[in-house]
Amino acid sequence: MSGRVATTGSAGITAGIRLAEYTTSRVGGPAAGWVAAGSAEKATEAIRSIDAAGTPLLILGGGSNTLMADAGFPGTVVQLAFRGVEVLKETGESVHVRMAAGQDWDEAVAWTVAQGLTGLEALSGIPGSAGATPVQNVGAYGSDISRTLVSVQAWDRQAGELVELSHEDLRFGYRDSVIKRSMLDSTPRWVVLSVDFRLHRSGSIAPVRFAQLAQALGVDEGESAPLETVRHQVLRLRAGKGMVLDAQDQDTWSTGSFFTNPILPASVRAHLPGDAPAYGAGQDEDGEKLVKLSAAWLIDRAGFGKGFGLGPDEQAIAGARASLSTKHTLAVTNRGHASTADLLAIARTVRDGVEAQWGVRLHPEPVLVGCVL
Numbered sequence: 167m168s169g170r171v172a173t174t175g176s177a178g179i180t181a182g183i184r185l186a187e188y189t190t191s192r193v194g195g196p197a198a199g200w201v202a203a204g205s206a207e208k209a210t211e212a213i214r215s216i217d218a219a220g221t222p223l224l225i226l227g228g229g230s231n232t233l234m235a236d237a238g239f240p241g242t243v244v245q246l247a248f249r250g251v252e253v254l255k256e257t258g259e260s261v262h263v264r265m266a267a268g269q270d271w272d273e274a275v276a277w278t279v280a281q282g283l284t285g286l287e288a289l290s291g292i293p294g295s296a297g298a299t300p301v302q303n304v305g306a307y308g309s310d311i312s313r314t315l316v317s318v319q320a321w322d323r324q325a326g327e328l329v330e331l332s333h334e335d336l337r338f339g340y341r342d343s344v345i346k347r348s349m350l351d352s353t354p355r356w357v358v359l360s361v362d363f364r365l366h367r368s369g370s371i372a373p374v375r376f377a378q379l380a381q382a383l384g385v386d387e388g389e390s391a392p393l394e395t396v397r398h399q400v401l402r403l404r405a406g407k408g409m410v411l412d413a414q415d416q417d418t419w420s421t422g423s424f425f426t427n428p429i430l431p432a433s434v435r436a437h438l439p440g441d442a443p444a445y446g447a448g449q450d451e452d453g454e455k456l457v458k459l460s461a462a463w464l465i466d467r468a469g470f471g472k473g474f475g476l477g478p479d480e481q482a483i484a485g486a487r488a489s490l491s492t493k494h495t496l497a498v499t500n501r502g503h504a505s506t507a508d509l510l511a512i513a514r515t516v517r518d519g520v521e522a523q524w525g526v527r528l529h530p531e532p533v534l535v536g537c538v539l
């Protein structure tokens with residue numbers, strides 16, 4: 167953390183920490199206040215007092231799904247810095263595991279795989295904390311955490327009490343949950359303190375639910391493969407797309423996918439070329455069939471290829487401070503000296519270009535703090 171001017175006040179609040187040092191896009195100005203909470207109790211105490219003072223609060227895990235304003239954050243950031251994974255109960259093949267909110271997610275997944283526990287392996291390599299996974303129902307390679315999550319223990323800022331939210335309470339959707347929908351000024355009503363999963367001892371084999379992964383493993387989709395090998399192949403596939411954090415690889419200096427895949431009435435297909443990927447996504451409340459489109463395909467075929475960047479006058483150029491990843495059109499990346507404004511300019515150009523070309527509006531996946539697209 168070189169170059170920052172940080173001072174610690176009497177309430178354990180540090181001032182002057184640059185958010186760019188705590189986000190995977192490596193952008194964001196200073197936070198007015200910063201509390202590194204080393205336990206769930208410390209986090210709750212800090213949140214209570216910040217809320218009581220009526221000042222802005224931002225909860226931060228690994229900063230991998232948050233885009234911070236260049237101006238910084240005018241309130242206090244509470245960083246959830248408490249870790250741990252424990253087995254709560256084992257009944258037959260079913261193993262109940264609890265993870266602390268600040269626990270590094272991929273380390274926890276690696277631990278479950280090493281224990282021969284099936285259920286989280288397809289979510290290998292996703293950056294960030296365990297506590298943030300229910301916020302947007304983190305998912306990849308045909309899985310998401312709603313498949314194994316049992317409940318979360320959380321601080322309810324509105325009621326001012328500790329609560330347990332069940333899987334049903336969380337009302338998961340695609341990259342969505344009740345927690346994400348409760349976001350008010352970048353901070354949810356419920357702050358997750360720990361997450362419980364039900365995993366399986368299934369002889370170290372795991373089902374494979376994604377065509378590309380199945381192909382890499384040499385099995386058919388729906389078949390099983392050795393658990394360790396599934397994790398290994400997921401990490402390999404992700405690294406090839408710049409989706410595993412690597413300080414040396416600027417294609418990973420991002421928030422991962424910048425846009426969610428649009429879910430729209432199936433009639434949208436009539437306006438798209440026949441080769442546009444569209445997957446069945448259930449029905450809406452009126453019984454109309456829905457399809458999930460590929461945001462990456464829409465972006466690429468609207469003329470924004472890998473590495474697309476903008477110059478100072480917002481004209482497309484090579485070697486820009488910010489660009490789409492050179493490995494994947496869904497990630498907006500910092501090439502070393504980008505600002506949040508640079509990243510947003512790329513995202514805005516892409517969003518508007520896709521809408522002009524296909525009539526489909528893309529929506530951002532990361533939480534934008536103090537800035538708008």
Ligand SMILES: Cc1cc2nc3c(=O)[nH]c(=O)nc-3n(C[C@H](O)[C@H](O)[C@H](O)COP(=O)(O)OP(=O)(O)OC[C@H]3O[C@@H](n4cnc5c(N)ncnc54)[C@H](O)[C@@H]3O)c2cc1C
Pocket residue numbers: 190224225226227228229230231232246267292293294295296297298299301302303304305306345352353354356357358359408409410411418420421422423533
């Ligand atoms: C290279 C890369 C690849 C990625 N790949 C994927 C992927 O495959 N699938 C996927 O779903 N996501 C992916 N992401 C996005 C991101 O990693 C996940 O959303 C992750 O769960 C965010 O965790 P975090 O701790 O970094 O969250 P943060 O960025 O710290 O926080 C995100 C939001 O959640 C809130 N929050 C954080 N912790 C808590 C808590 N304990 N309680 C309540 N609110 C909280 C924050 O206030 C903020 O609004 C990727 C990101 C990157 C950079």
